[in-house]
Ligand SMILES: Cc1cc2nc3c(=O)[nH]c(=O)nc-3n(C[C@H](O)[C@H](O)[C@H](O)COP(=O)(O)OP(=O)(O)OC[C@H]3O[C@@H](n4cnc5c(N)ncnc54)[C@H](O)[C@@H]3O)c2cc1C
């Protein structure tokens with residue numbers, strides 16, 4: 001039958017495309033349904049355009065640095081429309097590639113809204129009916145904005161990528177990945193940025209030293225950080241946005257960006273009478289095999305309550321397709337240990353393994369090695385760039401259980417070390433490794449003075 005499939009995937013984002021392509025590669029009959037953009041959040045309004053903007057935001061520093069190396073960089077200026085439109089052209093190229101990847105893999109592609117109508121039944125735009133042995137929910141997430149008077153005046157991360165023009169002054173609300181990245185990008189592009197976070201110190205979940213260091217560096221780079229505050233209401237004032245803060249303060253800016261987390265996208269996904277077990281935070285509950293509470297219905301990526309990261313969604317898609325259709329099935333469930341991650345704020349953060357606080361809780365006694373230095377690139381002038389590195393070692397086994405970096409190239413460097421940490425490298429292994437000189441990364445293998453910390 002033309003509309004009978006072994007697998008129907010709803011959502012052609014990072015996880016959905018990967019699962020569909022891999023499953024088709026294993027010989028399954030696969031369909032995928034996408035209603036908005038091929039490649040999903042990461043390609044269209046996430047990782048990729050964000051990173052391009054982060055590169056763009058780095059140029060003013062490069063121009064200043066160039067002067068220390070003898071260059072005269074006179075009269076440079078910045079045109080937002082050029083960056084925005086070049087980015088959009090690249091994203092459109094990537095959309096085409098994602099679409100072709102699916103076609104070339106033999107996946108049947110439907111453009112429209114996917115909805116689960118019942119066991120083994122999915123509709124496209126309520127019209128076309130597909131029969132599926134297995135259904136995969138890969139619908140991702142969407143920004144969450146809290147409820148308060150004037151919250152219709154705020155912008156979300158999607159909006160940044162298509163702004164008509166750059167505002168002079170913005171407030172970025174939130175203290176996580178997106179808020180910190182957006183604050184750094186806008187600051188780098190010359191916008192006056194106020195970042196507001198409701199608690200004492202932003203980037204909760206990251207190592208405390210890293211959080212303190214990044215707050216200090218972002219502040220030094222020009223971002224105006226306001227901690228222990230939140231927005232009570234926003235009203236329009238002379239075409240600008242007046243923020244009434246919970247502590248009684250007021251802030252007037254041109255635009256307000258909210259980055260206060262993302263929630264699973266389940267809009268009109270389930271026909272009446274179809275029910276899924278949903279967690280309190282709105283995530284689809286799945287078991288070890290990524291199966292939902294409904295037989296034959298699975299979920300992955302941002303729509304479930306694991307790590308909201310593209311490589312995690314990709315790993316889940318790869319794992320599921322192999323688990324279902326490959327001759328050599330994966331041994332056991334997907335392993336989420338030691339997933340490295342980065343925040344592309346300025347300075348970048350790279351991290352893998354436990355924070356000092358988590359490691360202490362888990363291992364009781366740890367050795368902590370810290371280093372902070374000025375990268376060589378900046379030593380010719382007076383630009384005050386700094387890097388922080390930190391290793392956390394389980395005292396009993398000597399295993400490096402946490403590696404953290406904040407500074408230039410932190411994401412790139414951490415990716416390499418993540419392999420060693422994942423393999424269980426000890427501090428003695430790090431010490432035995434000869435460095436590459438002169439680099440920032442070599443500092444990780446030359447840390448000698450540790451501090452023993454006990455719970
Ligand atoms: C601003 C921003 C920056 C980010 N930066 C990074 C980064 O640097 N590194 C990183 O690892 N992660 C980053 N992320 C997170 C990353 O984008 C997500 O973790 C990843 O995209 C999740 O993939 P997914 O497949 O679960 O969902 P998505 O990529 O969101 O894809 C879901 C797809 O499903 C479609 N869809 C939804 N409902 C339906 C329906 N009913 N019918 C048909 N189609 C539907 C959507 O249109 C979408 O295309 C960032 C996210 C944001 C918002």
Ligand SMILES: NC(=O)c1ccc[n+]([C@@H]2O[C@H](COP(=O)([O-])OP(=O)(O)OC[C@H]3O[C@@H](n4cnc5c(N)ncnc54)[C@H](O)[C@@H]3O)[C@@H](O)[C@H]2O)c1
Nearest residue numbers: 146174175176177178179259260261262308309342343344
């Ligand atoms: N570089 C990357 O890998 C990258 C970049 C961007 C996003 N992401 C992924 O996307 C996810 C979503 O990003 P995000 O920054 O929106 O979420 P986040 O969870 O990282 O941060 C949300 C922030 O909003 C605050 N917050 C939550 N509710 C609030 C409320 N009611 N009022 C005020 N503040 C509130 C939280 O305290 C937190 O600081 C991230 O968790 C991450 O997994 C990854």
